[in-house]
Amino acid sequence: MNWLLANFPQTWELTTAHLYLSLVPTVIGVVLALGLGLIFGNRPRSRAVITSIASAVFTIPSLALFVVIPSLIGTQILDPLNVLIALSLYSSSLLVRTVFDALDAVAPEVLSAAEALGYSPARRRVFVDLPLALGPLAAGTRVAAVTNVSLVSVGAVIGVGGLGQLFVSGYQRNYPDQILAGIIMILILALILDRLIAVGARLATPWLHQGATAKSSTNNAPRNPSISTGANTEGVSS
Amino acid sequence: MITFESVSKSYPGGTRAVDELNLEIATGSFTVLVGPSGCGKTTSMRMINRMVTPSSGRVLIDGQDVSGIRAVTLRLGIGYVLQNAGLFPHRTVLDNVGTVQRLLGLNKAQARAKAYEALERVGLDASLALRYPAQLSGGQQQRVGVARALAADPPILLMDEPFSAVDPIVRLELQQEVQRLQAEIKKTIVMVTHDIDEALTLGDKIAVLAPGGVLQQYADPLSILTRPATNFVSSLVSKDRGFRALSFESLTGLSTTELPAPDTAGRIHLPTLGNGFSAEINHDAATVCWSDGVTVRSAPQPIIRPGDSLRTGLDAVLASPSSAALLADHDGNIGSYFTLADLQPLLSKATRVSS
Amino acid sequence: MINDMLSYLGDAANWTGTAGIPARLGEHLWYSFLAVLAASIIAVPLGVFIGHTGVGKVILVSASNVLRALPSLGIMTLLVLLMGVGLLPPVIALVLIAVPPILAGVYAGVANVEPAVVDAARAIGMKDSRIILQVELPLALPLILGGLRGAILQVIATATIAAYVNLGGLGRYIFDGLALYDYGQVLVGAVLVTALALVLDGLLALLARVLSPDRRLVSR
Known part of the structure; x- marks a missing residue:
């Protein structure tokens, strides 16, 4: 704690770098996943291809991806772009499946109603499917953002890691306080991002947060929406 | 007038949903398509707004082949009520009801003004207007569904088993409401149900369909009850048939x-x-x-x-x-x-x- | 770089001895196995307890996401400084990573069992321990296996950085390569660990399918 207070300016600089490195891939991931999801959501063949690629990408350890990307696209091995690209790939892989699942979860009678009322397919995607996917997408985005905050620190071993650099230098200088400061800042950063996205999602999806004043018959949301499980949503670290 | 001209629908694999259907639905009438599941009643109805394309034959509205009308344009002029209401969970009652006006290009304020009128017409309290569908009971949701279908004042209203998902008391209430509405607005209503009682209560004309999509009889309720055209129709109406036929007799000539x-x-x-x-x-x-x-x-x-x-x-x-x-x-x-x-x-x- | 990698892989000398590829692979699997085992011993009973009783649900739900943020590199380096170099620091760091997904899987699996099914079991006279063993756990199996699969993949990926604190495993190639600017060797490590993850993921998917035949009926 003492180290953190004494070196706050330096930590702050690393924190903003860390935020940048984790937030940009999250945003890219959301945009890519939504685009892919809305375009290919109802094309089974393209969808199967995207899903398989996404699960394969998701299985690649991040450290491996950080060091492989330069040989694939010709960047320098210490380029922050490697980290940004790798994390964007993870985020979109994680979120594109969330978007597919969210689109599947839209009640068939709602889609039928939209068609019958005179929505064109494109219009329906934007004004019905998209808003209805926001809830699950927000939950996925929280996971992606927090996972990114954790993964950025691994980049420190190749010289790009925001707060992760505190681990590298603390380890080399045998200075546990410095490492602890990094861990604390990372957890705080993750917590703040998680909360901000949760609050933003709440404001964007008011219909999910009204107390039901009467029997709701068509609502079949999963019973534990805030816990995500399985290989689908677990971020791969290091 | 809605006309089915020898319309058939078969699916790959040979399943026949509708078989050579010929039907004339008069403007302003309340027509009920009734039959068990697999009789093609919903499929037939959905051909009217091009949600289903016939394999052969034509569907005409006032003499115009619907296949020549852009699907979206066609649907904006035809109200549709679904079994589970199919309300948009992310929109308030008011914005659900105003959906079609918005699609037709009205601004939000105009659409909402129209929506309030439609809510009133189906007997829904304006205090529900800002709720989300999940906050409504099944019966209220269904009323909102009817209001949404009627809000843009379409000449034709299609209803797909609109009352089958609500409990019997609410169903009766909704049926009476629809009868009252129809007396007032005189739309061309086509409704699908598997409940022959509902068909007999609500329909001016009833089309009875058998599995495989074969039309058995197309007549007014009294004829269906008293002169069933096929064994299929008589077995459908056999329960309480004599008593039910009294619904179509008046009390004229009663001595008191x-x-x-x-x-x-x-x-x-x-x-x-x-x-x-x-x-x-x-x-x-x-x-x-x-x-x-x-x-x-x-x-x-x-x-x-x-x-x-x-x-x-x-x-x-x-x-x-x-x-x-x-x-x-x-x-x-x-x-x-x-x-x-x-x-x-x-x-x-x-x-x-x-x- | 890719040629360097291929010539490294083609050199028979790199496939034998304590620094050979089979030995590194064995070390990697050993660390991962220890961590997943320890994490399961902690997380499975805890998840069953929370899922069955509902006690601590709120804490679990609110903490589950932020726990993902625990930086394993930080935990590992900190523990080495505090405890000295050895097997324990990396394994503890890996356990911390493996616990949340297993816990979430077990909890969600048990909590998502239809209440009517649990009621029925209770009504025919099963006591709680029986309900857990004979009703809830079997029904929760798909989600438990899902959580376990996620945990194993994460641990395999993270075990790479054990090499940063002077242990073995496939991460050795990456860190040695980085230190020597021998990017071919870096690539060897990256490719091997990726291959290991993909193979294990496939095997685990297969295992999940074999162990829960009812899942095949509902999966698209």
């Missing part, structure tokens, strides 16, 4: 007895019945309670009006502890009563008609 004046306590004594019951007309002037002056006081019984059916009249007599039912005249004055003996000639006549 004049009511004596009430006593000071407001009771009307009917000494001719000899069973000691007296009538107490309730404040609503639509129901009556029968009392023996000592222990028994009946639940409110309806007072029969001139437009009521023979079935309603017979039911009132059978349910009355005094074995008599009160009758109001056209102006609502309750001046006479009748008994089973009075109904007898009408019942005999009805039997002769339907046999």
Whole structure:
């Protein structure tokens, strides 16, 4: 704690770098996943291809991806772009499946109603499917953002890691306080991002947060929406 | 006028959903397509707004082939009510109802003004307008679904099993509401149901379909009941068929007895019945309670009006502890009563008609 | 770089001895196995308890996401400084990573069992321990396996950085390569660990399918 207070300016600089490195891939991931999801959501063949690629990408350890990307696209091995690209790939892989699942979860009678009322397919995607996917997408985005905050620190071993650099230098200088400061800042950063996205999602999806004043018959949301499980949503670290 | 011209629909693998359907649905009529699952009733109805494309044959609206109209344009002019309402969970009741106006290009304020009118028309309180669908009961959701379909005032309304997902009491309420609405707005309504009772209650015309999409009979409810065209139709209507046919007989020609004046306590004594019951007309002037002056006081019984059916009249007599039912005249004055003996000639006549 | 990698892989000398590829692979699997085992011993009973009783649900739900943020590199380096170099620091760091997904899987699996099914079990006279063993756990199996699969993949991926604190495993190639600017060797490590993850993921998917035949009926 003492180290953190004494070196706050330096930590702050690393924190903003860390935020940048984790937030940009999250945003890219959301945009890519939504685009892919809305375009290919109802094309089974393209969808199967995207899903398989996404699960394969998701299985690649991040450290491996950080060091492989330069040989694939010709960047320098210490380029922050490697980290940004790798994390964007993870985020979109994680979120594109969330978007597919969210689109599947839209009640068939709602889609039928939209068609019958005179929505064109494109219009329906934007004004019905998209808003209805926001809830699950927000939950996925929280996971992606927090996972990114954790993964950025691994980049420190190749010289790009925001707060992760505190681990590298603390380890080399045998200075546990410095490492602890990094861990604390990372957890705080993750917590703040998680909360901000949760609050933003709440404001964007008011219909999910009204107390039901009467029997709701068509609502079949999963019973534990805030816990995500399985290989689908677990971020791969290091 | 909606016309089906030898319309068929078959699916890859050879399943036939609709088989050579010919049907003329008159403008302003309430037509019900009825049959068990797999009879192609929903498929047929969805051909009208091009949600389903026929494999062969044509569907025409006022002489124009629907396949020549852009699907989206066509649908904006046809109201649609779904089984589970199909409300948009992310929109308030008001914005759900205003959906079609928005699609037609009205701005938000105009759409909402129209939506308020539509809510009122289906008997929904304006206080529900800003709720989300999940906050409504099943019956309320269904009313919102009807309001949404009617909000843009389309000449045609399609209803896909609109009342099958709600409980029986709410269903009855909604059915009556739709009847009242139809008397007021006179749309061309096409409804799909598997419930023959619902079909007989609501339809001006009923099309009975059998599995495989074969039209069995297309007629008014009384003909369906009394002159079923095929064995399939007669088995469908066999339950309570005789009693139900009385729904289509009027009380014209009923002989009645004049009511004596009430006593000071407001009771009307009917000494001719000899069973000691007296009538107490309730404040609503639509129901009556029968009392023996000592222990028994009946639940409110309806007072029969001139437009009521023979079935309603017979039911009132059978349910009355005094074995008599009160009758109001056209102006609502309750001046006479009748008994089973009075109904007898009408019942005999009805039997002769339907046999 | 890719040629360097291929010549490294083609050199028979790199496939034998304590620094050979089979030995490194064995070390990697050993660390991962220890961590997943320890994490399961902690997380499975805890998840069953929370899922069955509902006690601590709120804490679990609110903490589950932020726990993902625990930086394993930080935990590992900190523990080495505090405890000295050895097997324990990396394994503890890996356990911390493996616990949340297993816990979430077990909890969600048990909590998502239809209440009517649990009621029925209770009504026919099963006591709680029986309900857990014979009703809830079997029904929760797909989600439990899902959580376990996620945990194993994460642990395999993270075990790479054990090499940063002077242990073995496939991460050795990456860190040695980085130190020597021998990017071919870096690529060897990256490719091997990716291959290991993909193979294990496939095997685990297969296992999940075999162990829960009812899942095949509902999966698209």
